[in-house]
Amino acid sequence: MDYNKLDADLIAQLGETPADADEKPLSVFIHTTKAPGPEEESFLKKLGHRGDIAGRDLFTASLSPGAIDKLSSQPWVRYVKLSRQMRPLDEK
Amino acid sequence: MKAQKLSPGLLTALADFEQEGAPGLLRHAMTMGVVPSLGTPKPERTVVFIECDKNANFDDLADQGIIINQPKGRMRTGFLPLESLDALSDDKRVKRIISSRYRRTRMDVAAGRVHIPQFRNTNHLNGQGVVIGIVDTGIDPRHPAFTGRILRIWDQTLSGPGVAEGGYGLELTGANLTASRDTHGHGTHVAGMATGNDSTFGGVAPGARIVFVKTDFQDAHIADGVRYIFRVARDLHQPAVINLSLGGHWDAHDGTDPMAQIITSESGPGRIVCCAAGNEGNDNIHGQTTLAANNEGTMRFKIPNDSIRDGFLNGWYSGAARLEISVRTPGGFVTTPQRVITSGSATRSYNLADARVRVTTPRPDPANGDLHFVVQASGLLPGAKAAGGTWQLILRNTSASKAIVDVWAIDDQNGTEVVFTGSSKQDSMKIGSPGCAIGAITCAAFTTKKQWRDIDGITRTVALMVGDISDFSSEGPLRNKVDKPDVAAPGAMIVSALSRDSSPQRSSMLDGLHFVDAGTSMATPFIAGMVALLLQRNPQLDPAAVRTLLRAAAKIPNKAVGTFSPKWGFGLVDAQRL
Numbered sequence: 001m002d003y004n005k006l007d008a009d010l011i012a013q014l015g016e017t018p019a020d021a022d023e024k025p026l027s028v029f030i031h032t033t034k035a036p037g038p039e040e041e042s043f044l045k046k047l048g049h050r051g052d053i054a055g056r057d058l059f060t061a062s063l064s065p066g067a068i069d070k071l072s073s074q075p076w077v078r079y080v081k082l083s084r085q086m087r088p089l090d091e092k
Numbered sequence: 093m094k095a096q097k098l099s100p101g102l103l104t105a106l107a108d109f110e111q112e113g114a115p116g117l118l119r120h121a122m123t124m125g126v127v128p129s130l131g132t133p134k135p136e137r138t139v140v141f142i143e144c145d146k147n148a149n150f151d152d153l154a155d156q157g158i159i160i161n162q163p164k165g166r167m168r169t170g171f172l173p174l175e176s177l178d179a180l181s182d183d184k185r186v187k188r189i190i191s192s193r194y195r196r197t198r199m200d201v202a203a204g205r206v207h208i209p210q211f212r213n214t215n216h217l218n219g220q221g222v223v224i225g226i227v228d229t230g231i232d233p234r235h236p237a238f239t240g241r242i243l244r245i246w247d248q249t250l251s252g253p254g255v256a257e258g259g260y261g262l263e264l265t266g267a268n269l270t271a272s273r274d275t276h277g278h279g280t281h282v283a284g285m286a287t288g289n290d291s292t293f294g295g296v297a298p299g300a301r302i303v304f305v306k307t308d309f310q311d312a313h314i315a316d317g318v319r320y321i322f323r324v325a326r327d328l329h330q331p332a333v334i335n336l337s338l339g340g341h342w343d344a345h346d347g348t349d350p351m352a353q354i355i356t357s358e359s360g361p362g363r364i365v366c367c368a369a370g371n372e373g374n375d376n377i378h379g380q381t382t383l384a385a386n387n388e389g390t391m392r393f394k395i396p397n398d399s400i401r402d403g404f405l406n407g408w409y410s411g412a413a414r415l416e417i418s419v420r421t422p423g424g425f426v427t428t429p430q431r432v433i434t435s436g437s438a439t440r441s442y443n444l445a446d447a448r449v450r451v452t453t454p455r456p457d458p459a460n461g462d463l464h465f466v467v468q469a470s471g472l473l474p475g476a477k478a479a480g481g482t483w484q485l486i487l488r489n490t491s492a493s494k495a496i497v498d499v500w501a502i503d504d505q506n507g508t509e510v511v512f513t514g515s516s517k518q519d520s521m522k523i524g525s526p527g528c529a530i531g532a533i534t535c536a537a538f539t540t541k542k543q544w545r546d547i548d549g550i551t552r553t554v555a556l557m558v559g560d561i562s563d564f565s566s567e568g569p570l571r572n573k574v575d576k577p578d579v580a581a582p583g584a585m586i587v588s589a590l591s592r593d594s595s596p597q598r599s600s601m602l603d604g605l606h607f608v609d610a611g612t613s614m615a616t617p618f619i620a621g622m623v624a625l626l627l628q629r630n631p632q633l634d635p636a637a638v639r640t641l642l643r644a645a646a647k648i649p650n651k652a653v654g655t656f657s658p659k660w661g662f663g664l665v666d667a668q669r670l
Contacts, residue, residue, distance in 0.1 A: 050259025
């Protein structure tokens with residue numbers, strides 16, 4: 001795992017132990033150095049990514065900790081950040 | 093009797109009638125269309141809305157004294173004896189019977205306060221030809237305020253193949269729209285304000301069409317929803333404005349988090365996003381301290397005794413500074429000072445005598461170059477919550493220049509629990525993501541109403557100052573000193589559409605179709621509706637042009653146009669000046 005590419009929230013979520021490929025997937029943002037080409041898209045699909053990246057360098061995915069481990073070691077991945085829970089903003 | 097088909101107001105009136113007879117109806121005659129029979133030989137009757145099969149013929153009901161005013165349609169009006177409600181509710185053709193309420197002959201006060209009707213009438217605008225996209229808790233597709241105008245719902249909470257922007261959830265159109273429900277009610281209320289078609293509590297742009305994303309509130313999925321709505325609008329060759337009445341405080345409060353970046357990059361000519369500023373104006377969720385070179389400082393924060401979850405802190409400071417971070421528990425135990433960890437996992441757990449504390453201190457964030465730390469305070473046993481009491485965040489600046497540290501306590505669906513106390517608490521920088529998105533229009537809330545009559549005829553009053561900025565509205569600016577919020581709009585107390593699948597308190601319900609709510613959530617669809625009108629006038633407006641127009645039409649009372657305040661932004665927008 002290249003922890004230098006993970007944000008603090010994702011590092012905290014993963015904890016101090018090595019990532020387990022079978023753990024529950026996490027929603028993440030992936031920022032790449034440039035829009036992924038066919039090779040990178042194929043790699044992402046093998047990790048379980050679904051959806052159209054369409055020439056973007058910032059997109060979302062739902063990946064297991066094991067997949068995040070593999071992804072973080074790719075040179076074309078700039079960083080991976082954990083998706084966080086938002087809430088409606090009324091005064092209830 | 094199928095009571096579930098009767099609106100709450102009708103059920104209440106019926107119960108009073110059964111218990112007290114005709115006199116029991118008198119209290120309802122003030123607010124709804126019931127006609128007591130006092131002194132006449134006629135039965136007690138009521139005016140109602142009837143939701144029914146579109147082509148149902150009700151001629152057979154005439155001999156029961158039931159008069160249905162329209163021969164066709166899913167929502168009709170009728171006049172009928174109260175005693176006939178029993179049989180009518182059992183009728184399979186009838187889906188729902190809703191009490192008719194007395195209305196004022198003008199729009200509710202909020203729209204009038206900012207001259208929406210005048211702006212629409214003068215410019216002949218209603219939002220037609222514009223898509224209003226909303227990412228929220230869902231929408232009630234059967235509510236009459238939206239009839240025939242919902243194009244698609246991407247329900248991210250249902251199982252399905254997803255859409256191009258994300259392989260999850262289910263996209264619904266046409267008759268299938270009703271498979272998606274708004275059990276929370278927030279999204280339907282928001283949609284009603286932006287675009288509801290209602291003679292009394294109508295939305296700002298009732299001619300617009302709606303693309304809705306019912307989200308699970310993961311910010312990654314909210315970002316996918318933004319991309320989805322803009323793609324659908326692009327396919328329709330129509331401009332779009334997206335309403336995001338949601339938020340959180342996990343981010344850097346400077347617009348560099350991924351969701352804010354996506355909002356900014358997806359926005360452009362004919363593609364505008366409006367975001368709520370937040371409701372933490374009365375909550376001490378932000379602390380700030382300035383540490384001199386080679387000096388130490390303390391920030392106190394409080395976790396309530398009845399806390400139901402772990403306490404989280406989200407801290408940020410300049411990438412040029414060097415800090416050591418430790419945490420002191422209410423029992424006085426302290427974690428080891430922790431610097432930035434550059435090798436392996438940057439998280440460390442500390443098992444103290446009265447708590448477990450996890451501190452995460454990675455390298456600078458590549459999006460803004462700043463340093464970020466996260467503190468998680470938990471109980472000692474697995475699943476146990478953090479000890480209540482006053483905690484301390486101890487920060488030592490080991491660099492040769494001063495360091496400014498901003499820290500936010502994290503809220504969740506249950507609201508704010510952890511708050512800062514002492515000198516570090518700051519009434520500023522409380523606009524989190526997506527309100528901090530540089531490309532978005534960020535909305536503060538203004539109070540136009542504090543009193544209403546609920547479904548039971550009881551007058552309700554809240555402690556807000558009418559004609560002033562709402563005290564709960566979150567303050568800016570952003571951590572990088574960008575001016576936010578942009579503008580203010582009516583956000584309290586706002587009457588709008590009620591989802592039939594939600595269960596608000598009766599005190600906030602006005603009838604079976606409307607309820608009252610408050611928040612920057614409510615201010616945002618006002619602005620989104622105004623933007624829809626502006627896009628109808630000029631479909632090529634980009635975020636900068638919209639911001640310029642709105643700011644120029646806004647004003648803080650007793651201040652010159654163009655004056656910024658962290659609470660008001662550039663002031664309350666007056667649509668007549670757009």
